[in-house]
Amino acid sequence: MVSLSNHARDRAEIADLMARYLFAMDYHDADAYAECFTEDGVLDYAMGTLVGREAIRAEALVFRDKIAEVFKDWQGNPAKLRHLVHQKALRVDDGRAWHTGLWWEMTNGGPEGSVATPSFGTYEDELVRVDGRWLFQRRKIYNEFLAGRESGPGNPVRTMGEGR
Amino acid sequence: MTSQQYDDAYARDRAQIEDLMARYLFALDYNDLDSFIEMFTDDAEFEFASGRVKGKAAILEAVKRFKVRIGEHYKDEDGNPAVLRHVLAHTAIRIEKDRAWTRAQWFEMANDGPGKSLKMGTFGIYEDKLRKVGGRWLFSERRIMNEFLPGRESGPDNPVRSMDAAVGL
Numbered sequence: 001m002v003s004l005s006n007h008a009r010d011r012a013e014i015a016d017l018m019a020r021y022l023f024a025m026d027y028h029d030a031d032a033y034a035e036c037f038t039e040d041g042v043l044d045y046a047m048g049t050l051v052g053r054e055a056i057r058a059e060a061l062v063f064r065d066k067i068a069e070v071f072k073d074w075q076g077n078p079a080k081l082r083h084l085v086h087q088k089a090l091r092v093d094d095g096r097a098w099h100t101g102l103w104w105e106m107t108n109g110g111p112e113g114s115v116a117t118p119s120f121g122t123y124e125d126e127l128v129r130v131d132g133r134w135l136f137q138r139r140k141i142y143n144e145f146l147a148g149r150e151s152g153p154g155n156p157v158r159t160m161g162e163g164r
Numbered sequence: 165m166t167s168q169q170y171d172d173a174y175a176r177d178r179a180q181i182e183d184l185m186a187r188y189l190f191a192l193d194y195n196d197l198d199s200f201i202e203m204f205t206d207d208a209e210f211e212f213a214s215g216r217v218k219g220k221a222a223i224l225e226a227v228k229r230f231k232v233r234i235g236e237h238y239k240d241e242d243g244n245p246a247v248l249r250h251v252l253a254h255t256a257i258r259i260e261k262d263r264a265w266t267r268a269q270w271f272e273m274a275n276d277g278p279g280k281s282l283k284m285g286t287f288g289i290y291e292d293k294l295r296k297v298g299g300r301w302l303f304s305e306r307r308i309m310n311e312f313l314p315g316r317e318s319g320p321d322n323p324v325r326s327m328d329a330a331v332g333l
Contacts, residue, residue, distance in 0.1 A: 009174070012178040013170045016168070016170075019254035020256050022254050023256060023322055023323060023324045027320065032325070082269060106271060114284070115284035
């Protein structure tokens with residue numbers, strides 16, 4: 001069999017990681033969420049910066065409560081929140097990778113239970129392949145609707161892998 | 165529970181399954197039911213808001229009824245059937261030789277907002293089983309979960325866990 005390009009293989013695997021990450025997050029599966037990171041992984045997001053898989057796991061355990069305070073449906077109950085990732089720019093180099101992806105989110109928090117679309121931003125990630133699977137070594141989540149958390153103004157893809 | 169072995173075969177099969185999932189949505193939204201039904205195995209099962217059916221003939225009938233209901237439910241402000249698009253987002257795919265499973269986020273949007281503007285409809289997930297038949301990936305089961313229909317919601321557990329657990333069954 002002719003071998004696929006490494007990029008095609010890595011892209012497929014990282015797309016799977018991205019999906020597993022989002023399902024773990026939105027369904028409050030803290031263990032599966034933490035397993036998407038390396039042991040020394042870093043999560044840098046709107047509510048803080050967590051260093052290490054165990055710190056990330058502990059944070060993920062309280063995602064549900066934190067999110068419930070921010071996102072409510074029209075009757076005041078915790079909203080169903082779903083994060084989505086679309087285009088994914090990827091640079092891969094010898095077991096390391098850099099990713100810039102566009103995310104947005106939707107909830108059932110609109111009028112009378114309809115869909116609301118609160119915000120969007122970017123994921124800017126560093127990944128490493130450990131024991132045959134890609135993991136996040138660092139995920140920084142930018143949000144264009146939170147002052148101080150906006151991405152840019154430069155094209156984030158230009159700096160992927162810089163200073164490696 | 166075993167975990168996915170990522171290799172060249174995974175990337176190739178994943179690309180083919182992603183193509184199938186895209187073709188499915190174009191066929192559905194453009195009323196191309198001939199193409200639609202060819203994406204299922206002969207013994208496929210299809211479960212959605214109206215129930216669960218088995219076999220291609222039953223799936224085709226169910227989807228025809230579904231399309232009629234959609235035409236009645238989604239209308240633009242002039243009363244014409246709305247232009248409705250189902251959109252696929254992130255997809256977790258588990259592959260073991262000639263079998264595969266997915267958990268995939270979908271949402272829908274149409275031109276049924278004020279002034280025929282874009283309005284978001286509902287969202288949910290697909291829970292699929294697939295088989296590779298004659299070199300081609302096909303759906304052997306598609307369950308369509310919708311977070312806005314009581315009784316049809318996904319979860320509450322992470323749906324990827326039931327996907328990985330299904331591999332050993």
